[in-house]
């Protein structure tokens with residue numbers, strides 16, 4: 001068996017309810033495991049605790065019970081080996097594309113020439129060659145998200161934690177971002193945990209889908225996606241695809 005890259009055992013998490021004495025139980029006895037290089041999506045109803053769970057994997061939140069383990073080490077806080085990509089790109093507004101992407105490399109003490117060469121490669125990989133001196137406010141939402149993706153990937157993280165990264169994009173940009181992500185993943189085989197509300201996106205991208213139930217959330221079903229890669233968009237019209245999609249929707253809507 002392959003080494004497990006990231007796991008969470010028996011995680012429970014509650015928050016105090018604002019203005020009240022009570023507690024809101026968000027996750028309960030949640031177990032999760034992802035192998036090195038695997039691409040797993042998490043689907044679940046709004047408010048079931050997906051982002052909370054991802055934040056625990058990232059080290060931004062601590063669980064009340066249980067813990068996450070990354071590459072054999074307990075997660076005690078954020079780490080560059082676990083990059084996080086959010087729905088809204090988090091960029092420095094005062095830096096242009098090039099400097100936003102290069103920022104993390106500079107922090108690691110990379111030599112200037114090397115940092116510039118590697119940054120140019122990533123700018124090319126996300127198709128922003130002609131925009132390297134643009135500022136975030138001068139870019140479209142999709143372009144900003146490409147900068148955010150390059151900015152995370154340039155540090156060569158072992159694990160990518162993505163919270164609805166393409167949810168705010170139009171269908172066409174979303175599709176090109178999905179293709180870009182798959183291309184980069186095929187090259188570097190990061191371990192990817194990807195949250196989405198879009199069942200088709202989950203079926204087109206991932207090796208495995210984890211479905212969470214209503215709050216307090218935990219995984220109620222796991223599905224190994226049976227479709228070979230590459231998965232063309234025409235796959236979405238096939239009988240097997242629509243059948244699996246409707247099964248997943250029925251689990252989400254109960």
Ligand SMILES: Nc1ncnc2c1ncn2[C@@H]1O[C@H](COP(=O)(O)OP(=O)(O)OP(=O)(O)O)[C@@H](O)[C@H]1O
Pocket residue numbers: 015016017018024026044045046047048049050051052053
């Ligand atoms: N810091 C916090 N303090 C109090 N309650 C919180 C906090 N963060 C999240 N919650 C509550 O935890 C529950 C789960 O929130 P979470 O953001 O994890 O859901 P989600 O599954 O990501 O939903 P969505 O699909 O809408 O993004 C919600 O009821 C939310 O109100």
Ligand SMILES: [Mg+2]
Pocket residue numbers: 050051052163
């Ligand atoms: Mg969320």
